[in-house]
Amino acid sequence: MPATLARAAERSRPVSMAETRMLEVPAPLAPLLPGGGIRKGATVAVEPGLGGVSLALALAAPVTTGGGWAAVVGLSSLGLLAAAELGVDLRRLALVPGPGRQWPAVVAALVDGFDLLVLRPPVTVRPAEGRRLAARVRERGAVLLVVDAPGWPEPDLRMSVEAAEWEGLGAGHGFLMGRRVDVVASGRRVGGRDRRLSVWLPAPGSGRMEEVAAETPATTVPFLERVSG
Numbered sequence: 001m002p003a004t005l006a007r008a009a010e011r012s013r014p015v016s017m018a019e020t021r022m023l024e025v026p027a028p029l030a031p032l033l034p035g036g037g038i039r040k041g042a043t044v045a046v047e048p049g050l051g052g053v054s055l056a057l058a059l060a061a062p063v064t065t066g067g068g069w070a071a072v073v074g075l076s077s078l079g080l081l082a083a084a085e086l087g088v089d090l091r092r093l094a095l096v097p098g099p100g101r102q103w104p105a106v107v108a109a110l111v112d113g114f115d116l117l118v119l120r121p122p123v124t125v126r127p128a129e130g131r132r133l134a135a136r137v138r139e140r141g142a143v144l145l146v147v148d149a150p151g152w153p154e155p156d157l158r159m160s161v162e163a164a165e166w167e168g169l170g171a172g173h174g175f176l177m178g179r180r181v182d183v184v185a186s187g188r189r190v191g192g193r194d195r196r197l198s199v200w201l202p203a204p205g206s207g208r209m210e211e212v213a214a215e216t217p218a219t220t221v222p223f224l225e226r227v228s229g
Contacts, residue, residue, distance in 0.1 A: 023115060023143045024062045026087075028199045028211040032185050038157065040115075041138040042189060047160035048148035051181055053078070054086065054201055055161050056118045056145050058209040061087030068092065068115035073099050073107055075120050075147070085207035098122075104129050111140045118145045127153045157189040162196075167204055178204035180212055 022037035030036035038044060038059075046052045053075065060070040060083075069092050072078055076097040084090055094114070099106040103122055110117055117137075130153045137144045146152050163182040181201050186194045203210035 021141075024066055026058050026062055026199075026209045028197070028209055029059075029183060032183060032190075032195050032197050033157075034190060038143050039189065040141040040143060042156040043134045043137055043144045043146060043152070044157045044159055045149065045152050045155035046145050046147045047158065049161075050164050051161040051179070051201055052147055054082070055159060055183065056147055057083050057086045057088055058201060059145060060093070060116055060118060061089075061208070063116045064089035064092040069094070069113065070116040070118065071096065071110045071114045072118045073110065073120070074103065074122050075118065086202065087208045104133060107133055107144075108136050111136050111142050111144075114142060116143050116145065118147060119149075120147045121149050125149055125151055125153075127151070155187060157185060157187040160184050161201070178202055 021040050022035050023040055025033060025037050046056050060072075063070050065087060070088070071094040073096045078095070078097070080090060083093065094110070096106055096110070099122065101123075103119075107117060107119055111133075130149075130151075133144065134153075134155075146155065160183070161181045162184055165180050167178040167180060178200050179202060180198060182196050182198050183201075184194055184196045186192070198212045200210040200212055202208060
């Protein structure tokens with residue numbers, strides 16, 4: 001299987017991979033990150049729960065719509081409709097829902113031809129495996145988003161979703177229209193300190209990530225989130 005994936009990755013290699021050292025992120029997140037994006041070669045740990053998977057898909061959206069390629073490994077319950085609503089171009093998205101015991105080899109093969117990889121390891125990651133994959137990602141200039149892998153060794157950046165509130169749900173009635181969240185970034189890439197901003201994920205009407213306008217009325221109410229995000 002790794003050999004087949006390597007051939008597929010080579011055929012789909014985007015010609016623009018080496019043109020810039022920054023991976024584009026959704027515009028609302030640009031102020032959160034130094035340089036307005038994620039530096040290619042970085043490994044990013046995305047915390048689970050409260051919309052971690054939604055955040056990972058939102059980060060994949062501008063990559064795929066901008067002519068790049070993304071792959072999702074180990075997320076067997078991923079909803080393609082949800083990905084499309086968040087702006088992901090499904091024609092430029094590869095899925096490997098069950099990589100099995102050879103998952104490190106699968107990810108290493110995909111790194112050769114994809115700008116962005118979203119990975120949920122099927123088992124606990126040994127530090128040596130994580131470091132080898134991070135080194136390969138750094139060498140190839142891709143970006144690796146590791147979801148729900150608390151033992152991953154020394155990621156360059158950590159991102160999480162906190163303080164989620166839904167818009168549109170009244171006192172026992174109404175419709176969930178949008179979710180306002182705080183996205184937090186920390187780690188070496190942001191100077192070792194936490195950075196935080198509020199965004200819509202998803203936004204009312206569009207279903208995508210959008211900026212929260214300063215004049216937005218505070219009509220949200222807390223809503224219990226599913227751990228799957």
